[in-house]
Each structure stands twice: as C-alpha cells, then as structure tokens.
Amino acid sequence: MxxxxxxxxxxxxxxxxxxxxxxxxxxxxxxxxxxxxxxxxxxxxxxxxxxxxxxxxxxxxxxxxxxxxxxxxxxxxxxxxxxxxxxxxxxxxxxxxxxxxxxxxxxxxxxxxxxxxxLQTDVETELNKQLASLKPVDKRLEPDGNMHTSLTNWIKHELEDVTKKLLDFISKVPSKQKKKKASPDYQDSDAGSNRRHILCLPAIHETEDLKRLSVFRQVRDQYQELSPEHQICLLSFSVFPENREVNGTMLMYWWIGEGILPVIGAENEVKTILDNFKEKKLIEPVENKRKVEPSSYKMTPFVHSSVVLISTEIGIFDIYHKGNMPTMRKSFLNKVCLVEGSSNQPEAKRRGMDADHIETVFNVSERFPDFTCKWFSKESVLEKNKQMLKVLHLGRWERTNHRIQIEMDSRRGMESLSSMRKLRFLSFQGILTIKSLSFSARKLRELIILDLRGCYNLENLPKKIHKLQNLVFLDLTGCDTLEGIPMGLALLSNLEVLKGFVVSHDRETACDLIALNRLLKLRKLSVTIDREGFGLDTLIVTINEFNALEKLKVRWGNRLSRSIINQQKKKLEHSSNPGVEHRLPRKLRKLDMQRFPHSELPEWLQPQNLNGLEKLHLRSWKHLTGFGDAPGEPTDLCRLKGFDKRPGEPTNCCVKVLRLNYLPKLKVDWIDLTELYFPKLTFLESTSTGITLSACDGDGIWRSDI
Incomplete structure (x- = not known):
C-alpha cells in the first residue's frame, strides 16, 4: 500500500x-x-x-x-x-x-x-551558440537593413550552417506519425493525394551525349586505373544523390561489411582511398573550417552521372532507369538499394524478391524499410546456407540533413535477424521507433559493425550480447534511454570502438565502466556519465589501465551531484586518493570532455602533464577559470612595468589541436595560451571564452599555417 x-x-x-x-x-x-x-x-x-x-x-x-x-x-x-x-x-x-x-x-x-x-539543455546551449554566431551577421548589415554585395555569400553560408544545426536538434524530438497502408500495386496514384510525389527530371546519365564528353572519358579512364576493390568503392557513390554530403565513417562501415576493406587498419585504408579519389578530382571534400581534416565528401553532377552510368552498365547497382524515377531492383551483383516508394512496389512482398543470394540491402531514401525483413524470414529462406546477406543498412546515412524520418516496426523487423548468419554490418541509425534489439541478434556471429546511432528511444540491448564475438564497432551515440548495458559487453574481446557507453546506477546488473578494462583492443571510447559523485578523480582511476585507448570522449549528464563542487572548495579532487596513480592512458592522443563543473583542472590534466596528448577539447565547463599556474613567477620588477609574470619556460605539452567552447569564466592571455601553456599549438577553436588579445578570426578559429 x-x-x-x-x-x-x-x-x-x-x-x-x-x-x-x-x-x-x-x-x-x-x-x-x-x-x-x-x-x-x-x-x-x-x-x-x-x-x-x-x-x-x-x-x-x-x-x-x-x-x-x-x-x-x-x-x-x-x-x-x-x-x-x-x-x-x-x-x-x-x-x-x-x-x-x-x-x-x-x-x-x-x-x-x-x-x-x-535535450532541452542541449537545445538551449545550441540556441545560445547560434545566436552568438548570428550577431556578426547583424553587425555587418547597413543601418537601412541592406548589406554589401561582397558579404552575401558569407552570410548565406552562416545562415545555412545555423539552419542545419537546428534541424539536427528538431530531428531528435520524438513525434508520432502513422504509416499509410501500402497498396499492393506500385502506381503513382496509389499513395493518394496526400503523398509527396517525386518530380523526376531527365538525368545527365540518361543521355547518349554524356559518353562523348571529356569529363566522362576522364572518369572512365581513372576508374579503369583503380584496383577492383577501389572500383567498387568509387561506384558506391552512385547510390547517393549528386552533391550530397557522404560521411567517411559510414563509407568505411559499408566497405568493411562488403569485405572490401580489412578490419585491421580500416581507418587508415579508407583515408588513403578517399585521398586518392580527391587527388583525381573524382570527389570533393566538404569544407568545414572547424575541422582539421574533412570528414565528409561529395560528388559533382557530371562526375556523379558518369559514375552512375558505369555502375549501371556493370550491374553493381540498379536504381536508375531511363524516363522513370529511381526504383528498387536487385542488381546483377545481388545488391538492393531502397529508394522512396520502395515499400509500395510488388517486390516489397514476402515472395516479391529472391533473397537467397542478396548480399547488400542499403536504404537510400525509403521511409518504411521494415518490409525487407520479410525477405529473410524463416518462411522465405528455405535453406539457411544460401542466405548471403552481408550488409543490412536500413537506417539513415546522412549525418547532417535529415530529410526523412525513418520508421519501422521493430518487433516484426527483428524477427528475421536469426536467419542472417553471414551479416557483417547492421545499421538502424536514426530510426526513432526502435525500442529494443531482438534477442535473436545474438546469432549474428559474424557481425563486425552494429550501428544504433541516433536511436533515441532504444531501451534494451540483448542480454547475450557477448555472443557477438566478432563485433569490432559498436555505436550507441544518442541512446540515452538505455535501461542498462548488459555485463556481457565486457566479454567482447575484439571490440575496438565503443561509442555512447552510459554510466549510471539505475540497474545494479548493468555493465560498469571499470569492467571495460577487459577489452584489451579498445581504441576509441565515448561515455555519458549520469551517476552522482562520478567525477574526474573516479574517471581517471577507472581508465588509467585502458592501455590501448587512443581517443576518449566524456560527457557528464544532469545528475552530477553539486557536492563535487563543494568538495572542490576544500581540496583538489586528485588528492582524494593519494595512493592511486592519476594519469591518462599511455596511448591516449585525443581527449574530449564536456559539461564538468570544476573551476580548476586537476594536476594530471594541466598542460605541463599532457606530454602525449595531441588533441584536447573542453566544452561547457561553466566554472573553469584557468589551466593552473602558468610558467614563470611574479616579480616586483614585472609589476612595476605592468606585467603580472616574468617570461617563463614553455611547458612540454604536445597538444596541437585545442578546442575551448563555452568556458565563460576562463581568463587567459593569448601569449600565455599559445607560447607557454600550449607551445606546439597549430589549431585553436574558441567560442565564448575569455582569451584576451585573441588572434582568432570572427568564427573563433586560428591556424598556425594561415
């Protein structure tokens, strides 16, 4: 009672x-x-x-x-x-x-x-950030509201960037939408007047004149110079619309799933491939001044049309047909691409597609892709040994512009996972209706990549997740509603990349952060901490035995107890356990820490002790005031001359890339920052910080090579 x-x-x-x-x-x-x-x-x-x-x-x-x-x-x-x-x-x-x-x-x-x-907190922070970025636009307007012609392109770029980021947050807000019942026949009129019709214009690749153009001959010649594996990599761009941003990590996952890239060294290999395509002017990097290196690429219309034509002739993908809008078909090389309206085609039925030899199912623009799971159900696949599916990408492939909201019946869609014994890459990225991953997923013994990024309503993972012994990449970014990560996760001995791990005490049987030290191959880790009292001291003691860790991202949630702030006023946190060594993992090269309430950096995080770290990102540390004692000591002579400190020796800090965002109480001089604290700095991003005499541009960016 x-x-x-x-x-x-x-x-x-x-x-x-x-x-x-x-x-x-x-x-x-x-x-x-x-x-x-x-x-x-x-x-x-x-x-x-x-x-x-x-x-x-x-x-x-x-x-x-x-x-x-x-x-x-x-x-x-x-x-x-x-x-x-x-x-x-x-x-x-x-x-x-x-x-x-x-x-x-x-x-x-x-x-x-x-x-x-x-989400409300994140939106508020992002709105404040975008408001600050719009102020320079307002300042450059003339008093009468007009603007200089030379500033038009710059302002257009700024407004587009703001719009993209706000749309990203809008997509995270759950919305209830009903799926229309699919018609048994595939006709334009079946969807009714409420359905958004596709306007199909003649494409460049449909014309015979394309083969006569020099651009096509150049693309064809460069294509023929590539190795067979790299040829498939180039032709995979044909499934994406022209001039659309394609993320490099997504391409790496896909190519690993296809067996084109080796798992070991895949990140370096995909960079080599994309750099080669860029040098040949087959693709263009998406310019972003806030990134040291590009992470996304796009293909211009004429190159894209040439690649589409080559892909269609070879039979690797079969999407485009003369005079018709893109449709779903199985290509000669057993690959199926889902496009808008695929769920209404006759092939979408259980027996509509011969699934025995399908190797790839990739969703380009279909909003309701769960019909594909019927192809691989136990009733449809008579002989399990014939099931050849290696790539099942039903989620979103775009990282920035979320043009469609993908929905699927997770319970019905998960039933067929048990028959996909040869699956290597599974992606449900951005599907908001997925609440749990089926118990049958434990049978995916060859699975290498599990991409659940942006599944904001995901609540459960399979308890026997330790059965996925070949899993190397697991992305849970944004899955903040997880009720607990199974303890079996710590038994995935081949796991190298884990994103979106959540530390909380809601479930006593959940996997804890310290258990991950069993993952001897873990190279990349991102963590959300939602446990009271789990501060920097606890974090550093927990991770200092992660000997293979190279990149770490930590974000504190809303439940961090304010007692940590009160305790810090009495003594530094790093002294609370004097018998324990406080150090970063030896191989750590990149550290990203967000939303921590300390006003001072612990000694192990001060610049003079960052001898191996190359990239450091501190964001939303609202109480941080400085980086510790600067090299050099105050003298009476210096004070008489108007200086606070006499020149000192630079630290041995190896940080080259530094990002300082939303540190309103930070006070540091530009000379101290770049010559004493971080003497090897080559890139700095600074927004909402108190850096005096800063050399950053209007966007808060500074590069040593400019």
Missing part, C-alpha cells in the same frame, strides 16, 4: 521537473515495498554465480542467472493471473503484479523525461 502522502500526488506546476519529482517519489515508495523480493532474487543470482574465480565466467553466469530470474518472474505472474481468474481469489498477488507493471511504466517515464530534460 502506498503512503498516504503519495496516494494522490499533486504536481506543483506543469513542468518536467515537477513530474520527475513526483515520479521519483512514487518510484521510491514502490521500490521500498519491493526490497524483500529484490533481495531474494539477488540471492538466487549469487547462488548461480557461486565462488568462481574467473571473472569472465562469473559475468556469464550472472547474465544467465538474471535471465532465469526474469523468466521465473514472468511465469509466476502469469500463474497468479490465471489463478485469480479461475478462483476469484489471490487479490494480493494480483495487486503485486499491477505494482510491477506500474513500476516498469514509471521507470520508462522517468527515463524518457530525463532524456527530454537533457
């Missing part, structure tokens, strides 16, 4: 914070009632583990014990419900079942509200 003060909770104001407080009160009351049952379940799990010394074996037994407890609890709940219906008794057991359901509902509500609060 709930306490009297919680039976009719009053929400004091229509705000998210008040709802969270009330939900927490009810949630805590139910958890208090359920403490005895939770203790019994934990005892059962402990008995299952026994006294095993092998930590990996213990994690495996804990995982299996948890599944057994869940299954037992489910069966008991069903039995109680059946008994109540049969005998009209067992009211107490029925109430307990209702309490369980209420607890689960409240927990999910709590996680969703927390996500919305976090």
């Amino acid at each position: 709930l306490p009297n003060n919680l039976r009719q909770p009053a929400i004091d104001g229509n705000t998210i914070d008040s709802i969270i407080r009330n939900v927490n009160q009810v949630h805590q009351a139910i958890q208090k009632q359920d403490a005895e049952l939770a203790t019994r379940l934990q005892d059962a799990a402990n008995q299952a583990i026994g006294l095993h010394d092998d930590s990996n074996e213990a994690i495996r037994l804990q995982d299996e014990a948890n599944e057994a407890v869940e299954l037992q609890g489910t069966n008991q709940a069903v039995q109680v419900q059946d008994a109540d219906q049969a005998a009209g008794e067992g009211v107490e057991g029925s109430n307990m079942t209702l309490i369980r359901n209420l607890e689960n509902a409240l927990y999910l509500l709590k996680r969703n509200l927390k996500y919305m609060v976090s």
Whole structure:
C-alpha cells in the first residue's frame, strides 16, 4: 500500500521537473515495498554465480542467472493471473503484479523525461551558440537593413550552417506519425493525394551525349586505373544523390561489411582511398573550417552521372532507369538499394524478391524499410546456407540533413535477424521507433559493425550480447534511454570502438565502466556519465589501465551531484586518493570532455602533464577559470612595468589541436595560451571564452599555417 502522502500526488506546476519529482517519489515508495523480493532474487543470482574465480565466467553466469530470474518472474505472474481468474481469489498477488507493471511504466517515464530534460539543455546551449554566431551577421548589415554585395555569400553560408544545426536538434524530438497502408500495386496514384510525389527530371546519365564528353572519358579512364576493390568503392557513390554530403565513417562501415576493406587498419585504408579519389578530382571534400581534416565528401553532377552510368552498365547497382524515377531492383551483383516508394512496389512482398543470394540491402531514401525483413524470414529462406546477406543498412546515412524520418516496426523487423548468419554490418541509425534489439541478434556471429546511432528511444540491448564475438564497432551515440548495458559487453574481446557507453546506477546488473578494462583492443571510447559523485578523480582511476585507448570522449549528464563542487572548495579532487596513480592512458592522443563543473583542472590534466596528448577539447565547463599556474613567477620588477609574470619556460605539452567552447569564466592571455601553456599549438577553436588579445578570426578559429 502506498503512503498516504503519495496516494494522490499533486504536481506543483506543469513542468518536467515537477513530474520527475513526483515520479521519483512514487518510484521510491514502490521500490521500498519491493526490497524483500529484490533481495531474494539477488540471492538466487549469487547462488548461480557461486565462488568462481574467473571473472569472465562469473559475468556469464550472472547474465544467465538474471535471465532465469526474469523468466521465473514472468511465469509466476502469469500463474497468479490465471489463478485469480479461475478462483476469484489471490487479490494480493494480483495487486503485486499491477505494482510491477506500474513500476516498469514509471521507470520508462522517468527515463524518457530525463532524456527530454537533457535535450532541452542541449537545445538551449545550441540556441545560445547560434545566436552568438548570428550577431556578426547583424553587425555587418547597413543601418537601412541592406548589406554589401561582397558579404552575401558569407552570410548565406552562416545562415545555412545555423539552419542545419537546428534541424539536427528538431530531428531528435520524438513525434508520432502513422504509416499509410501500402497498396499492393506500385502506381503513382496509389499513395493518394496526400503523398509527396517525386518530380523526376531527365538525368545527365540518361543521355547518349554524356559518353562523348571529356569529363566522362576522364572518369572512365581513372576508374579503369583503380584496383577492383577501389572500383567498387568509387561506384558506391552512385547510390547517393549528386552533391550530397557522404560521411567517411559510414563509407568505411559499408566497405568493411562488403569485405572490401580489412578490419585491421580500416581507418587508415579508407583515408588513403578517399585521398586518392580527391587527388583525381573524382570527389570533393566538404569544407568545414572547424575541422582539421574533412570528414565528409561529395560528388559533382557530371562526375556523379558518369559514375552512375558505369555502375549501371556493370550491374553493381540498379536504381536508375531511363524516363522513370529511381526504383528498387536487385542488381546483377545481388545488391538492393531502397529508394522512396520502395515499400509500395510488388517486390516489397514476402515472395516479391529472391533473397537467397542478396548480399547488400542499403536504404537510400525509403521511409518504411521494415518490409525487407520479410525477405529473410524463416518462411522465405528455405535453406539457411544460401542466405548471403552481408550488409543490412536500413537506417539513415546522412549525418547532417535529415530529410526523412525513418520508421519501422521493430518487433516484426527483428524477427528475421536469426536467419542472417553471414551479416557483417547492421545499421538502424536514426530510426526513432526502435525500442529494443531482438534477442535473436545474438546469432549474428559474424557481425563486425552494429550501428544504433541516433536511436533515441532504444531501451534494451540483448542480454547475450557477448555472443557477438566478432563485433569490432559498436555505436550507441544518442541512446540515452538505455535501461542498462548488459555485463556481457565486457566479454567482447575484439571490440575496438565503443561509442555512447552510459554510466549510471539505475540497474545494479548493468555493465560498469571499470569492467571495460577487459577489452584489451579498445581504441576509441565515448561515455555519458549520469551517476552522482562520478567525477574526474573516479574517471581517471577507472581508465588509467585502458592501455590501448587512443581517443576518449566524456560527457557528464544532469545528475552530477553539486557536492563535487563543494568538495572542490576544500581540496583538489586528485588528492582524494593519494595512493592511486592519476594519469591518462599511455596511448591516449585525443581527449574530449564536456559539461564538468570544476573551476580548476586537476594536476594530471594541466598542460605541463599532457606530454602525449595531441588533441584536447573542453566544452561547457561553466566554472573553469584557468589551466593552473602558468610558467614563470611574479616579480616586483614585472609589476612595476605592468606585467603580472616574468617570461617563463614553455611547458612540454604536445597538444596541437585545442578546442575551448563555452568556458565563460576562463581568463587567459593569448601569449600565455599559445607560447607557454600550449607551445606546439597549430589549431585553436574558441567560442565564448575569455582569451584576451585573441588572434582568432570572427568564427573563433586560428591556424598556425594561415
């Protein structure tokens, strides 16, 4: 029975914070009632583990014990419900079942509200940033509202950049939309007048004159000079619309899935390939002055049309047809590309596509791609050995402009995963309707890449995720509603890149950050910390044994206790555990830290101790005031001459790329910053910081080579 003060909770104001407080009160009351049952379940799990010394074996037994407890609890709940219906008794057991359901509902509500609060904070920060970027535009306007002709292009670029970033945030807000029922026949009129029709104009590659142009001959000659693997890499650009930004990481994932790139050294290999294409003027890097190196590329219309024509003649992709809009077909080389309207084609039916030899399914622009899963269901695939699917990319491929919102029935779409035994690359990126990854995903023993980036409503991962022993890349970026990452994740011995790991204490059985030190190959890690009291001291002690780690990104959430700030006023955090070594991992080259409330850097993070770090990004440290003691000591002579410090020796800091964003209390002189603190600096991005006499341009960018 709930306490009297919680039976009719009053929400004091229509705000998210008040709802969270009330939900927490009810949630805590139910958890208090359920403490005895939770203790019994934990005892059962402990008995299952026994006294095993092998930590990996213990994690495996804990995982299996948890599944057994869940299954037992489910069966008991069903039995109680059946008994109540049969005998009209067992009211107490029925109430307990209702309490369980209420607890689960409240927990999910709590996680969703927390996500919305976090999103609200991010949106506010981004709006302030974009408002600051618009001020220079306003200043360059004439008093009468006109602008100089020479500034038109610059202002257009600034406004486009602001619009892109705001659209990214809009796409993260969940919206409920209903899918129209697909017509059995594929006709333009089937979708009704409400459907956005595709305007199909004659494409350059459809004309015979294209082959007579010198640009086509150049593209063809350069194509023929490439190795067979690199030829396929070039032709893969044909599936994307012309002049559209294509992210290099996405291309790397795709090419690894196809077997074109080796897993080891794939990042260097894809850079070599793209640089080669760039030198041949087959692609162009997307210029972004805030990036040291380009991360996205595009293809100009004439080159794109030439590549499309070559691709169609060879039969690697079959999308474009003369006089018609793009359609979904299986190419001669067993690759299928989904385009807008594919779900309405006859081939979208269960028996509409011969799936036995399909190697690739790539979604270019289809909003409802879950029909493809019917092709690979147990009923459709008669012989599992014939199933050749290696790449299943149903999610979004664009990182910036989210032109479509992809939706799918996750429960129905996941059922066919168990038959995809040869799958190497699986992507559901940006599909908001996915709430869990099917238990059958554990059968994807050859899976190398699992891309769940931007699945903002994802709540569960398979508990037996440790079965994916070939997994190398796991991207959970933006999956902040995860109820807990299974402990089996720490058993993925081949994992090299893990993005979006969440540290919280909502589930005692969830994988903790310290367990990841078993991942001996882990090179890249991004973490969101949503646990009270988990500060820099705890972080550095946890990660200093990550011996292979090269890149680390850490973001603190909204639950970081303010007690850390109060403790810092009394003593520096790094001195709280004097017996433990405080140092960054030896191979770490890039460190990105966001939203931490310290006003001072701990000693291990001060510039003089960053001997191996090459890239440092500090963002939204609202209380940070400086980088520690600057080299040199104050003297009376210096004060008489108007200087605070006499010239000192530069530090041994190796940081070349420094990003300082939204550090409103930071006060540092430009000379001290670039000649004493960071003497090897070649690139600086600075926004909303107190750098005096800064040499940065109007966008807050400085490069040593300009």
